[in-house]
Amino acid sequence: QVQLQESGPGLVKPSETLSLTCTVSGGSISSYYWSWIRQPAGKGLEWIGRIYTSGSTNYNPSLKSRVTMSVDTSKNQFSLKLSSVTAADTAVYYCARERGGSSGYYYFDYWGQGTLVTVSS
C-alpha cells in the first residue's frame, strides 16, 4: 500500500520561503507524476504543480513565478518550495500521486494526510 507523508515547518514568516517534503513509502516513486495541492481552511482545493521522476515539472500558472519542485529518487522523496509567502498562502498542503499519461486518465489516487502551514510573523 502506497503511503505519502508530508513534512516541514508548520510556521513560516511573511516574505520567506515555504519548504515541504513528501516521502513516499510502500512503492517506488519512479515513473509517476507527483503533485502538491493545497486547501485554505474552509475552502476548496488548489493544484500547485507536479513533478515527474525525471525532474520535468508543470506549475499552476497563478503560482508559477513562486514555485519550485524537485525530486530525489534515491530517497523516494519530492519537495516543494514556495517563495515570498503571504498570509494568503496559509493552508493545508497535500502531496498526491497522479495517475495519468499512458493510462489515458488523469486523477489522484494516493494522498498524504496533509500538513498545515501558517504564514505569520
Added chain:
Amino acid sequence: EIVLTQSPGTLSLSPGERATLSCRASQSVSSSYLAWYQQKPGQAPRLLIYGASSRATGIPDRFSGSGSGTDFTLTISRLEPEDFAVYYCQQYGSSPQGFTFGPGTKVDIK
C-alpha cells in the same frame, strides 16, 4: 482556462435518500479527465470516480458517475451515514493549465 462549477453548494438529505451532485465545465472536458473525490473533516480527499464513470478500488457501488462534454453528475443511490461529506469534481487540462477542482458540494444530514 476551464472553470468547474458545482451545484448545489449544499445538499441536505436524510440517510437512505438519493443524492445527485452536478459538476459543470466552462468548456468541453474529456470524460477521461474528469474525477470525483469525497472529503471528510480533517481528512485528505478520497478518490471515488475517475474517467467520469469508473469507480475507484474499494468504492461501494452506490456511488456512480455519469456525463460528458460540459455536464457531469455524481449520484449516491442511497445515502449511508458515512457519506455525509464534501464532494469535489476535478478536471485535467493540457499545459499550462494542469488540474482544476470545482468548489465542492457539501452533503449534510437533514
